Amino acid sequence: MVADAQVRQALNSVISDQHSRLLSALIANLRDFQMAEDSLQDALTSAISHWERSGVPSNPAGWLLQTARRKAIDRIRRARNFDVKSEQYGMLLQLDQKDAEEERCEDIPDERLRLIFTCCHPALDAKSRVALTLRTLGGLTTGEIARAFLDTEPAMAQRLVRAQNKIKAAGIAYEVPDAEAWPARLNSVLTVIYLIFNEGYAATRGDRQIRKDLCEEALYLARLVNQLRPEQAEIEGLIALISLIHARKAARVGPDGAMISIEEQDRALWDRLAINDATDGLKTALGRQTPGPYQIQAAIQAVHAEAVSFAHTGWPEILGLYKALMKYDASAVVRLNWCVALSYVKGPKAAITASADLAKDLASYQPFHAARAAFFRAAGDFTAADAAYLRAIELSENASEAAFLEAKRRCAKKEAEQLLGL
Amino acid sequence: MQYLALIYSTPEPTPDYGTPEFEAMMKEWRDVTQVYQDAGVMLGGEALQPVETATSLRKRNGTLETMDGPFAETKEHLGGFYLFDCKDLDEAIKYASMIPTARTGTVEVRPIMDVG
Known part of the structure; x- marks a missing residue:
């Protein structure tokens, strides 16, 4: 008898390290997601009783794969439309035969x-x-x-x-x-x-509590794809993009849970180590000479990351990068971001003109109205700024976002009053 | 696997029979059909008469009801189909995307149910 705790620990460790790999191998055999999931579940249940009786096998993951395949054979036999000649069934029997003859558990194919x-x-x-x-x-x-x-x-x-x-x-x-x-x-x-x-990024602003941080999960998946198919510039670009945004995590939310824009973030809280890693990764990607939208977006974030303060942001470079991004993605949202960069390079009036024709596409897009409000405010048109802020607040999805915009609106009002000498 | 590519398009005036435009249109269809035949994926395919010729019917409580016109009131109508034999959906999509009216209308790709 093996201690219950020992078995559970062994199982948990296989599940956390090898679950997706086991599932991927089973789907390759079964060509059926649902049956693969069910058979793996059967094998996990079976492992508890078997391992408690005869000990944890030397290759727990291999044991689970073999058992899951046998459970699948059972499931197929029990099925209403069981077909002895089915390709999947034949292959499973063959694999099982091979396992039995060689008296070992193969390494799990990835x-x-x-x-x-x-x-x-x-x-x-x-x-x-x-x-x-x-x-x-x-x-x-x-x-x-x-x-x-x-x-x-x-x-x-x-x-x-x-x-x-x-x-x-x-x-x-x-x-x-x-x-x-x-x-x-x-x-x-x-x-x-x-x-x-x-999604993970948005969740930090709402009240969604989940066990796994979706931002970390995305980073894990991007690294996994990179590991499975290395030296692809766009995969490396995505890793850099995610890492650069994620490196600002600590600075993005205030002690009261309110979001803080990049303009007002305390840059000392940015994770410099992560930024350096990501920037190095981006350089490697760009060196492959196969440009793409994720590398460009990462480059934009890298320009933000290297600025010592918001005032030092390299806007002309960002403007050029958004122009390059529009070649891959000419959506209204990308064009809006280009307009924001334009407002810092050529001034708010140029941005107001350039963003005017986005109004139709982005009529119910909160960041459009927030950006337009900022342009009007910078251009000294406080009436138009106030209207745009109000529209943005109307469209905001949660209280924290609305509070953030309301604070901006108050600031703009105060500025207007001071200018008018009230 | 077998896939039916259902060709939906908005009824538009087609060029008059005998004009060079008509010839160009027909050539496109002939060419793509040839591609399918050469690749050995084509099991069948037909063009349908315009939607005005459609009759829809249903039988309720043993009584047959017929209606003049298509079943659904939509802007795009079923105009024809191809039946493909392909190894997977990606291959079916590859061939379906060559259908001339994919540029202006919609092509729906549906697997044929395997009833044993």
């Missing part, structure tokens, strides 16, 4: 790259891609993902099942895309990871 490309397939909707990636590669529970997205657990569970079913029924390949499809498909993977980061 299929996580295939897994992440499948979870992030553009034929799935964006939210499902994020949820599925967090579930299978991040090891978050359905409940945790639901809380992260302010969804109910049943709704999130249903979303995951629907996505898994679509992968199977629509024949989404469990493959790493070929060279032709690679750039677009990689971009979809990186977008999902960046969305996860942004």
Whole structure:
């Protein structure tokens, strides 16, 4: 008899280190997400009783893979439409035979790259891609993902099942895309990871409490992709981008929980070590001479990071970088950011003119109105500034954001009164 | 796997029969069909008569009801289809994206259900 605690510890350690790897290997065999998850769960349950009786095996992860495959064989046999000739079933029997003959547990093949490309397939909707990636590669529970997205657990569970079913029924390949499809498909993977980061970033402003920090989770996933497919400039660019923003974590929220804009952050609180690492990583990426949107966005953050104060920010460089970014992403949000940079380089009046035609696209986008308010205030048009602040406050999503904007609005009002000599 | 590519587009005046524009349009369709045949992925494909010729029907309590026109009131109408045999969704999407009206309308790719 092995102590219960010892077994649990061994299991927990396999789950935390090898869960996504086990799952990725099982899906490769079974071509069925749901069955892979269920069989792995069966194997984990079985491990508790077996390991307590006969001790923790020398290769716990290999034991789990082998057992999960046998559980899958059982499940397939029990299924209503059981087909002895099915390809998956035959392969499972073969693998099991091989395990038995060689009397050892093989090393678990690492299929996580295939897994992440499948979870992030553009034929799935964006939210499902994020949820599925967090579930299978991040090891978050359905409940945790639901809380992260302010969804109910049943709704999130249903979303995951629907996505898994679509992968199977629509024949989404469990493959790493070929060279032709690679750039677009990689971009979809990186977008999902960046969305996860942004969710985590937003959560720090709301009252969403989850066990895992989604920002850390995004960084882990980006590093994982980099490890599985090294020397890709855009992956390195995304790691640098996330790290640079994440390095400002301590300075971003005040003691009262209110958010602090980059302009007013205490730069002494920025994580210099992380910034240096990220900047080095970005240099390596840029050296590969394959530019892309994530490298450019990271470069913009690097310019912010190297400024000793907000007043020292290298705006002309940032303006040029946003112009370069627009070649990849000409969305209204990117153009708005370009206008913000323009306001510091060419003055607020130029920014007011340049941003005017974004009003239609960004009518209900809070940061648009906040930016316009800042332009008007800098240009001395306090009436227009006040109206824009009010619209931004109306559109803000939480109390902390609204309070932040309200404080800005009061400052602008005070400034106006002083100028008028009231 | 088999996939049906459903071709939806907004009814637009097509060039008159016999004009060079008409020829150019037809050539595009012939060319893409040739690509599918050469690749060995094409199981079938047809163009449909315009939506004005559609009759929808349903049977309720044993009574047949017919309606003049398509089932759904949408801007884009089903105009034709291709039936592909592809190894996975990515391949089906690759071929479906060559359909000329993918540039102006929508192509819906649906796997054919395997009923054993």
